Amino acid sequence: MQQSPDTIRVFLADDHRVTLWGLQRLIDSTSPRMRVIGSATTRSELLCHHAVGDADVVLLDLDLGGESSADVLHNLQHLCRGHVLVLTAADDPEQHRAVVMKGARGVVHKSEPADAVLRAIEKVSAGEVWLQGALLGDVLGLLTGHGTPAGPAHGSDASRIASLTAREREIVAAMLQLTGAKLFAVAENLAMSEHTLRNHLTTIYSKLQVHGRLELHVYATAHGLGAMAH
Known part of the structure; x- marks a missing residue:
């Protein structure tokens, strides 16, 4: 497969193999712009996979085999040089805010068109965030102290x-x-x-x-x- 030094390396984590197949075909069709370097269907497989550390973007489903993958975001920050983009079918704004506060650089809904998924991958790979307007406002409110605080502040x-x-x-x-x-x-x-x-x-x-x-x-x-x- 053709590849250039600027190719965005994507790792996929989703417990539906049909979804993995579709995402891989979509992403690899853009080569050399981006390509899939590995995939996982469970949390343990994700954390142990040798290719995770080389990924520029980990496209992470929030539900892996019935387990929440939000809890592995901290681990991924240490395992992976790149960034995490959450892929979800859930319409829970609180859940979306929580994963961003735990380190995800963006949230993209599974109902989004294919080109939106590709744009999200590119943005997150470049160090930017991919958040819908309302979610971005909520997150910035939390971070700057104008939203519901995540916990008590200690010291000025x-x-x-x-x-x-x-x-x-x-x-x-x-x-x-x-x-x-x-x-x-x-x-x-x-x-x-x-x-x-x-x-x-x-x-x-x-x-x-x-x-x-x-x-x-x-x-x-x-x-x-x-x-x-x-």
Whole structure:
């Protein structure tokens, strides 16, 4: 199969083999724009598959074999360099908000036309988000404190920001400047390994009380952290 360095590598996770077959035919038909590099039908198969780590986008069904796949989003953030795009037949806005807050970069409904699925994959691969207007508004409201809070806040924003070291502030600034970049590219820009960057981000997320890159981006932008390293 023809492939270029810019080919978007997609991993599929869905417990319906007919759906997997259809998605693979759809995605591979765009080659060399994108191609499927692997698939899984259960959560355990997904987390153990060797190809997951190479994916630019994991297209993840929320229901895998009767089990919620929302609980594996945290694991996927460590296993995969790319981003997760949730594919669902559910019409539950609360469930959609929850998976985005857990790290998914977008939600696409199974009723969407084929070209919308392909556009969503491209957007998420580029580090952007794919959310419908109402869902995007809800998520941004939660992240900026204007929606229903996910949990109690501890300490003021000023004290959270003050707890960051100079290196951590530099990392936050780099994450804002390289919003669409994959972590290994950000790490290279910062002259550190991807593993070291992930460790720093875990500490930063804890100090700022955010969950993942999307939430960090919104919080840091709202508080002007992009220029703090300069």
